[in-house]
Amino acid sequence: MHEFSYHAPTSVNEAINLLATHGAKARLLCGGTDLIIQMRAGTQQPSCVIDAKRISDLRRLSLDPATGLFLGAAVPCVEIYQNEAVASRYPGLVDAAKLIGSVQIRDRASVGGNLANGSPAADSVPALIALGAVARIAGPDRERTVPVEKFVVAPGRTVLKADELLVGMQIPLPPANASSAYLRFTPRNEMDIAVVGVGVAVKMSGEGCLEAQIALGAVGPTQIVAKEAATYLAGKRLDEATLEHAGRLAAQAATPIDDTRGTAEFRRHIVSVLTRRALLATAARLRPNHSGN
Numbered sequence: 001m002h003e004f005s006y007h008a009p010t011s012v013n014e015a016i017n018l019l020a021t022h023g024a025k026a027r028l029l030c031g032g033t034d035l036i037i038q039m040r041a042g043t044q045q046p047s048c049v050i051d052a053k054r055i056s057d058l059r060r061l062s063l064d065p066a067t068g069l070f071l072g073a074a075v076p077c078v079e080i081y082q083n084e085a086v087a088s089r090y091p092g093l094v095d096a097a098k099l100i101g102s103v104q105i106r107d108r109a110s111v112g113g114n115l116a117n118g119s120p121a122a123d124s125v126p127a128l129i130a131l132g133a134v135a136r137i138a139g140p141d142r143e144r145t146v147p148v149e150k151f152v153v154a155p156g157r158t159v160l161k162a163d164e165l166l167v168g169m170q171i172p173l174p175p176a177n178a179s180s181a182y183l184r185f186t187p188r189n190e191m192d193i194a195v196v197g198v199g200v201a202v203k204m205s206g207e208g209c210l211e212a213q214i215a216l217g218a219v220g221p222t223q224i225v226a227k228e229a230a231t232y233l234a235g236k237r238l239d240e241a242t243l244e245h246a247g248r249l250a251a252q253a254a255t256p257i258d259d260t261r262g263t264a265e266f267r268r269h270i271v272s273v274l275t276r277r278a279l280l281a282t283a284a285r286l287r288p289n290h291s292g293n
């Protein structure tokens with residue numbers, strides 16, 4: 001691996017100053033489970049690595065009844081799904097956090113890193129989008145917010161400027177009649193990248209859907225919001241015909257390519273299947289006798 005300087009600041013300001021000094025050659029490190037591999041492969045060659053794990057704002061996981069969940073960018077996946085209050089309110093996020101890598105990877109890997117890496121296949125991103133998450137970004141002059149659905153702009157590219165860092169994600173508190181789910185398809189059960197990922201969040205009244213959000217991963221250059229499918233669901237009972245049609249509309253929103261891991265046609269088919277299943281899983285989570293996630 002090439003030589004680089006290592007810094008472990010304890011505040012956002014200190015990290016911003018380091019970014020200002022080192023410019024585009026600096027990289028934030030949360031868990032390092034993407035960055036270290038990219039540095040070993042030579043695809044990323046930062047001259048300065050800024051370890052975020054000692055910045056308390058980026059390690060903060062807090063649930064507020066008014067503002068919802070603040071998930072610091074460097075909070076490892078394990079801390080998300082081991083937190084019962086978070087797990088019960090944000091099951092879709094937990095589905096995704098539990099799927100990332102292995103136990104060892106999840107001890108370090110963060111949702112912030114998953115998002116900032118900019119991969120269209122990142123598991124947590126469709127879940128975050130479905131939940132209405134907003135990214136909080138700190139820069140030299142001010143903090144700004146960007147909806148997560150607009151954060152990734154191309155494979156490996158995000159809205160972050162060279163002098164900015166991701167502080168965390170703010171996720172609204174879902175009402176009592178809402179739930180969420182994330183499902184992915186991979187050829188192997190574990191340690192594989194999504195061929196398709198689908199995140200949904202649904203607000204229900206009995207068996208009827210009041211409002212839905214659907215986001216797709218790995219079927220386009222960035223995550224895709226399946227707006228038509230979500231709009232179609234509003235005010236409908238989630239019966240077989242409705243679910244089938246919502247799945248078809250979601251598949252139409254996808255823009256997949258053919259590659260060695262699946263053809264575009266196959267991926268579209270999987271989008272429709274996973275959308276249907278994720279909607280069913282979400283509705284099941286709202287039934288009174290449902291036990292856990």
Ligand SMILES: Cc1cc2nc3c(=O)[nH]c(=O)nc-3n(C[C@H](O)[C@H](O)[C@H](O)COP(=O)(O)OP(=O)(O)OC[C@H]3O[C@@H](n4cnc5c(N)ncnc54)[C@H](O)[C@@H]3O)c2cc1C
Pocket residue numbers: 027028029030031032033034035036037052058073074099100101102105108109110111112113114115116117121122123124160164165166167191192193194
């Ligand atoms: C064996 C293995 C299995 C994996 N399995 C999966 C999987 O199933 N699903 C999946 O989605 N991913 C998977 N990954 C990829 C990786 O683990 C995830 O993307 C993880 O969530 C990245 O988080 P991290 O904290 O390690 O990020 P890091 O590696 O620390 O950072 C990732 C990128 O984001 C940038 N960055 C990080 N934090 C910030 C910040 N606060 N501000 C600005 N930029 C920042 C870094 O500079 C880097 O470019 C796997 C990786 C490995 C090695």
